[in-house]
Amino acid sequence: MRATLKDIAEEVGLSVSSVSRVLNNTGRISTEKRKAVMDAAKRLSYTPNVNARELKKQTSSTIGVIIPDVTNTFFVRLLKCIDHRLWEEGYNIIFCDTDESVEREMEYYQLLKEKNVAGIIVSPASRSMIYESETQNINCVFVDNEPYMTEKPYSFVSINNLQASMELTQRVIDAGYRDIIMITGDLDETSSNQRLTGFQNCLRDNHMECSQDKIYFGDCHYKSGFEIVERLIENHNLPECIYAHNNVEAFGAYAALRKHGVRVPEDVGLVCFDGEDPMSPQGLSITGIVQPVEEIAEAAVDMVLNNMKTPGKYSRKLLPYQFLDGQTIRNKNE
Amino acid sequence: MRATLKDIAEEVGLSVSSVSRVLNNTGRISTEKRKAVMDAAKRLSYTPNVNARELKKQTSSTIGVIIPDVTNTFFVRLLKCIDHRLWEEGYNIIFCDTDESVEREMEYYQLLKEKNVAGIIVSPASRSMIYESETQNINCVFVDNEPYMTEKPYSFVSINNLQASMELTQRVIDAGYRDIIMITGDLDETSSNQRLTGFQNCLRDNHMECSQDKIYFGDCHYKSGFEIVERLIENHNLPECIYAHNNVEAFGAYAALRKHGVRVPEDVGLVCFDGEDPMSPQGLSITGIVQPVEEIAEAAVDMVLNNMKTPGKYSRKLLPYQFLDGQTIRNKNE
DNA sequence: TTGTACGCGTTATCAG
């Protein structure tokens, strides 16, 4: 068994409260007894029981982080940045990977509450009802994607997906592409939704047709991007350019193209969000919009911490994004 | 404030213990009072305080997972698999990314103990002294890399790195490569160490020279692999084949080669451990040894759980690895 | 079937 304050107290013949005072540097204690306590603590290799302490003090040093898929390069970088910032502030993370499942997300959410977390940073899955079930105000910051249908106020940090998507689409058009399809995610995800809307808006603005058969629905997995594109190839239905709503589906799409000997960008263009892979074996980056992961993480952490100080104060932040001029489209005008 | 058992008890005019019994389905309670309690619990949106419960019951449902770098595809997959298995078993994870820092690892370790985790799964950084500082027996399973210099027994799961490295090297030689260099990690890491030893052993077995200038020391980061290879290129000192001890440095190496227009595998070969990137944009995999991530994760989880039941029972497991015939070396004999 | 009393490990208040 682990040593407790009581063990130390008995060891040195003092009261538990005195031992506590020594170990917390609170209150006045004679130097000799102090030394005795410190020695005993070391001897018994005492470690405080944080759970007991936080139960007593009604505090918590744990933050829950819920993300849909940690193997997605965007989310894993988000996780790492959040972890680093929180560590500096003396908090640590209960890690929750939902595999894009709303049910699992909900279960994790309940669990985090039971575990008494000081706050939650969540990149919600589609149709996330996390927040709706809530009666009391829990310190919850949403990232990347907004909760599904709620009248309740909440904190949120992301980029302006609508504007970013329009800008990206315009760049593709400016490069001379006309026949563009989009692989989108679940439209109940606000980020996917806005990216699709931005795509359609931009086509309309350019007086280009925007029929429904240019929209393909993926599920945020590699396999889905792969299969959609493979089907396009088999049906001899490849467009000039493929716009995937996120990096994972773009990677899947790329793999399908490569498998069938379709060259990028020579034969077909490919763009997406967050296609920058700093670890990419060949240093290849997919042209598109890049979200400022570090800044998003920092903002999310700040929001959670601020919410702890002044609960019920919600904020909303849309950070500037960047256009990454990668190697997956070419200028067809030249 | 969150509702407690006491709140419910007052609400329905019962004792706290009766309420507890209802909510835990323990002991006999009249159906009407049971219903009253359930209603009140729902009305007050009661959630149990797990910390208090576990403090009382002297249990814990949390496992600490310490890894050196979550952006490494090997570790992130390990993390995800561990999370999934633990979730099934009713545990969750406190996430600890040490950035390859021993100091940080140690701090995390202390913290996990203070947080009362039921066990720890750790892929230790080089010269990890985690374990040595320990007087009592903590439920700690090592993965991938063994603790540095200790007489104490411990649980461990990995592959046979020595044998795997010899096999990989032999394959490279069999493919006709003669001038091979190795990018290794810190030799106090047992995995790096064994991979290097395997490399050297195999060279010797083939009566090939194995001078020190064939060994380059990286630090497990992308940048290090990149810089080492870039320097080789600038010094016109490229070998026939580069053997990187892990995937991240291999990716760095690949990027450097690509940047300078060196073709793989036409101009130079490249092999490593865990070079399989299921998400790789172009579906390209680096030839080499692949560790069975899922099996390692499962074994680690099993060990932690078993250690909870029968403490002090250590086990050691080396799982079968695979050779991945990727696209980064060619047969020079043909 | 229900309530009382106690303790998990800590901190804080109040006496002395």
Add this chain to the structure above:
DNA sequence: CTGATAACGCGTACAA
């Protein structure tokens, strides 16, 4: 300067 005592939220042996 030090030591009882209570309380955080919960579960359980014991008593009724």
